[in-house]
Amino acid sequence: MxxxxxxxxxxxxxxxxxxxxxxxxxxxxxxxxxxxxxxxxxxxxxxxxxxxxxxxxxxxxxxxxxxxxxxxxxxxxxxxxxxxxxxxxxxxxxxxxxxAAEFDAHRFEQLVEEGRRGLDRDAPEAAAERLREALGLWRGAPFQDVPPTPAVEAEATRLEECRLEAVDARIEADLRCGRHASVLGELEALTAEHPFREDLRGRQMLALYRSGRQADALAAYRDLRGALADELGVEPTPALQRLHQRILTADETLMPPERAAEGAAAGAGSGTPAAPPRAARTPRGPRQLPPASPAFTGRHGEIAVIRTLIEEHDSSGAAAADGGDGGVGGRPVVIAAIDGTGGVGKSSLVIHAAHQLADRFPDGQLYVDLHGATAGLTALDPGEVLGRFLRALGVDGSSVPSSTDEASAQFRSLAAGRRLLVILDNAASVEQVRPLLPAGPGCSALVTSREMLTTLEGATHLHLDVLPRDQAVALLERIVGAERVRAEPEEAEAITRLCGGLPLALRIAGARLAARPGRPLRTLVTKLTDVRGRLDELSFGDLAVRTSFQVSYDGFREGRRSDDLDAARAFRLLGALPGPDVSLPVATALLGLSESRTESALERLVDAQLLESPDSIRYHMHDLLRLFASERAEQEDSEAERSAAVARGLSCYLATAQQAVTLLDPLRPRPEHAVDGAVVPLGDSAGADAWLKAELRNLLAAVAYAVERPEPVARLGVRLAQSLQWFLYPRAHAQDLQSVNELAIQAARRLGDLESEAWLLDHLAGAHWLQRAYDDVRECLESALEIWRELGHHQGELRTLCNLADALCELGLHEEAIVVQKRQLTLARETGDPAAEVIGLGNLGRAHRGLGHPEEALTCFRESLEGARRTGNIHHQGFALYEMGITYMEQGKFPEGRTHLDQALPVWKRPGTYESWRGHTWSGLFPACMTLQIGPGPR
Known part of the structure; x- marks a missing residue:
């Protein structure tokens, strides 16, 4: 058959x-x-x-x-x-x-290899014949009538790459035979189709030059150089630069052999120096690079770094040789070590870069997957890999040493005089990599590993992160088709977001969509939105995000190091804790371990790329890793252990938040209950303010998570929402304040906690106030008042009456505000609450000013200021001074207004105070300054 x-x-x-x-x-x-x-x-x-x-x-x-x-x-x-x-x-x-003889693809590859051997023997006619025969087997695109499957698409891509390499080799053979004119048209089409293939562009330049078109050859180089600079930010390879320079100087040795010989003879008779003899061709070395992914996208910066390392290495070698030091033997080998989490695209990057750099290494490219993180496979022994390398370099199998050290020495000896590129993909450790590194100054090595190989001497380290949004969408376009992605741009954005920019996840999502060309993108978005099933959806054929993560996690479960089991447990429980990141103190509370033991576990996870810690202070987990960690926790930890751990973490958030808001405003009463939880030391109000700002996203996520859980976790969420009022409201975080209070009110009602419900209604009114929704403010406050009176809770009633009076003033109902505020003042004096009296007097003054009674208003503000000074309430000193300043200005008494506003301003400039009121004070100063034609001066 x-x-x-x-x-x-x-x-x-x-x-x-x-x-x-x-x-x-x-x-x-x-x-x-x-x-x-x-x-x-x-x-x-x-x-x-x-x-x-x-x-x-x-x-x-x-x-x-x-x-x-x-x-x-x-x-x-x-x-x-x-x-x-x-x-x-x-x-x-x-x-x-x-x-092999039965299968055209196998026969094609056999003929191509025979053609390449002909080139290595410097038999271009025989090589061209074999390569033409190989290309003659092609009748169209591979598998062109077969519906796409993952395996067929991958093999078709590989064969197309092989075909292009065969065409390139056949053109090289034709050029060596002097058939430059006949290949020009073909080269023009190929360079247009593959504008960044520098080997093809070099052949085009040579064919043009040999055809007497020197200017066109130089223009072809300029076009390529401009395209590389615009698209990739890199220069052409040194080999192509040297060819350009030789064409620029009309180097006769570039002509076919017979033309070069004629030129040499002519030179002998005319005084022109004869051209140097042609260098003997080095036999073609191993070409082990896997095919580059046709969907590879982005990574321009990383590729530029790798290219620059090798180009600068080449340049330094050339400079050393020109300087007469006898060569480049003292230069170290270039080693680029790329690390990153599973599925981030390390292998695709180095293979893509290696194909771009292949022409710099004429003695060959060696590639091996070391299986450092491959599901179901153990890491390769360095001795086995060295045997493969030595045989690829021509050593007979019987001559390969059995000792790893001896094999490594033989490999270094063979590589010493060659230009080899060695790709060590998926390394497990530095110990695995060291014996496999060449020592020749013309060699380079690209190494990938999930862990950063920090002790690899002389290596330049590159950390590979997930793709940015635009590159993630571009990758999806390459797999699914640009037209299809652009027809549903929002859904494409959603897919990249739900995949977290992880290239492996995007490739799988793209493969699923490509396998169903008639299915809209929104169908996959719906499936990926289901958190519980997202990792199930990110599996297709032999690719699975979960499997990629499992390999790294299993390394910790084996417990090879003393802190591995701690790291595995930390990974699982971090997946259960809400919030985008976690600090070391909160993680310590979550795990219930000492801080040093917790830090050791977290740093092990960072080393394995299961956590990220760019600043060594906070730790972040990729969204898909978090889902995987949560899965492992559900499988391996009991419900009681998970709940206890999360409760410890949330209690730490609550206890520290209560401490922080107390430091920011020690005199303000708040309805909090003591919580038994670890407290992060904050020091002073500045430290409290910094902690709350750093943890805000985590605190909001903690509330949203906790209030949906049963008692007692739900109660922690309710109390945390109450504490956040004193940070969110002064800073005018209206949307966050509204969201957490609406969630917490539902939980308080479910728990039957009337007191918390009333406080939260009062706080929700504050969120509506910031958005100037005063009718909603009034509705919330009146509901809270009903609860306070039912409970007989005077402190809550006093606060809510003050807020209600304020809202009535904003609604222009000043007479109703005065009635409410007088009721509050009476209750404050009866219960002996001077702080509430201070606030009430200020609100009463505002109501009088709204009715056009400035003297009554000023009297109230003065009494409020005196009370605030007696009680040490700095905030309400500022409020009273501000209101007095505005009242004076409304009377046309601008110097008095300026004086009082000047005194109010320093209050709002203190850390942790009502930042939103700084603008109010400045706006109050502005008309006064304009009228008096004086500025407020430097602040």
Whole structure:
């Protein structure tokens, strides 16, 4: 049997090429050919044929039917070509036995390799013949009539890359044979299609120059250089720069051999120096790079750093050689070590960069996946890898030393005089990497690892983060199609956000969408929005976000180090704690460990890229990692342990928040209850203000989480919401204040906590006040008053009456405000509450001023100021001074108004005070200053 995939999928029936009818048959045969002579598990085949979402319940039986029909078409009723691999009585998978001569893709690769060997032997005619024969096997795009599956798409991409490399090699052979004119048209089309392929552009420049078109050759270089600068921010490779310089100086040695020889002879007779002899061609070394991902997107900065390292290394080597020091033996090898969490795209980055840099390393590129973080596989032994490298460099297998040290020394000796690029992908440790590094000054190494290999001497470290929004959307476009993404831009943004910018998650989401071209993006958005099922959705074929994370987490569960089990537990419980990040003291409370032991566990997670800590103060977990951590907690920790841990963390937030607002305003009464929780030491009001600002997002998330939980966690959320009033209201955080109080009111009602409900209604009125929704303010306050009176709670009633009077003034109901405020003053004097009396007098003054009674207003403000000074209430001293200043200005007494506002301003400039009132004070000063034509002076 013979097979063709370099175009439509076809079979040879003994007399003609035929195509399979049903699409599923073609898909099955295509997937088996992609894995020719390897077993493909039945689960994998079903995923390829139907995808996880569309797999019918009878998929197993259907697959057996398709296999049977395919065997009939192949004339293989005995099952010797399409072989069933079994586990017990059941089919575990299927394997298609294929000879190289039977399969056009295998024959193509054989011919290409023969052509390359011809180039290495400097036999360009034979090489060109073999390469033309190889390219003649192509009839169109690979698998062009097969519906897309992940395996088919990947193999088609690989074959297309191989075809392009074969075309490049054939053009090189033609150029060596002097056929520069015949390849010009082809090169023009290829460079237009692949504008950043510098090898193709170099051949185009050479062909143009040999055709007598020096100016066009130089223009081609300028075009490429401009495009590289605009798109990638880099310069052409030194090899291409040298070619440009030689064309610029009309170097005759660039001409075909016979032309160069003629030029040399002419020079001998005319006094022109003869051209130097052509250098002997170095045999072509190993080319082990995997195909670059066609969907690779962004990472321009990281690629630029890698290119710069190698370019500067090359430049320093050339400078050393020109300086006469005998070479570059003293230069260290360039080592770039790229670290990042699982699925962030480290492998794709180095493979993409390596393809761009391949022409700088003519002696070869060595690649190995070290399996440092591969599910189900142990990390490769360095000795095994060295055996692979040595055999690739031409060492006979029987001559490879069994000792790792000896093999490493032999590898360094072989690499010493060569220009090799070594890619060590997915490394487990520095110990695994060190023996695999070349020592030759012309060599470079790119290393990827989840952990930062900090002790790798001489390495430049790059940390790879998730993709920014624009690059994440661009990656989705490349996989799904730009037209489809742009038709639903909001949904595309949502997918990138729900994937957290993680390239692996985006690739999986894109593959799901590509497998269902008629399905709208919003369908996937709906599925990803379900937090409980998001990681299930981010799995397709052999890719799974959960599996990628599991490898890192399992390393801690094995407990190889003393702090590994602490790290595993910390990872799980951090996933249960609400909020975008966590500080060390709160994590210490959450885990119930000592601070030093907690810090050790967290730093282990940072090393493994399961946590991020850019400032060594706070720790952040990626959203998808948080979901995975939460899953592990539910599987491995009891409900009681999880609840107790979260309660410890929330109690720490509450106890510290209560301490902080007390430091900011020690005289203001607040309805708080003592809480038994660890307290973060704050020091003074400035420290309290800084802590509240740093933790605000976490505190808001803690309220939203806690109020939805049963007692006693719900009560912690209610109390935390009450405490946040004294930070959010003075800083005019209206939306946050409204949100937390609305949530907490529902919880208080569910708990039957009337006192908390009344306080929260009062605080919700403050949020409406900041938004000038005074009718809503009045409604909240009147509801709170009913509860206070039912409870006989005088302190709450006093505060709410004051706030209600204020709201009535804003509504222009000044007479009603006076009635309410006099009731409050009477209650304050009866209960002996001087602080409430101070506030009430200020509000009464405002009501009188609103009715046009300035003298009565000033009397109230003076009494309020005196009371505030007696009680030491700095805030209400400021309020009284401000109101007096405004009252004087309304009477046209601008100097007196300016004096009082000047005295009020320093109050609002204190840390932790009512920041929103600074603007009020300045606005009060402005008309006074304008009228008096004097400025307020420096502040």
């Amino acid at each position: 013979r097979y063709r995939v370099l175009g439509a999928l076809e079979l040879w029936d003994g007399g003609r090429w035929i195509s399979l009818g049903p699409a599923k048959w073609r898909m099955l045969l295509a997937v088996l050919l992609c894995h020719a002579n390897r077993t493909v598990p039945t689960e994998r085949l079903m995923d390829e044929l139907w995808g996880e979402e569309g797999r019918p319940q009878s998929a197993g039986k259907l697959l057996q039917t398709y296999v049977s029909r395919l065997r009939q078409t192949l004339g293989d009723e005995s099952g010797e070509v399409l072989i069933t691999d079994k586990q017990g009585y059941k089919a575990h998978g299927y394997r298609l036995a294929v000879e």
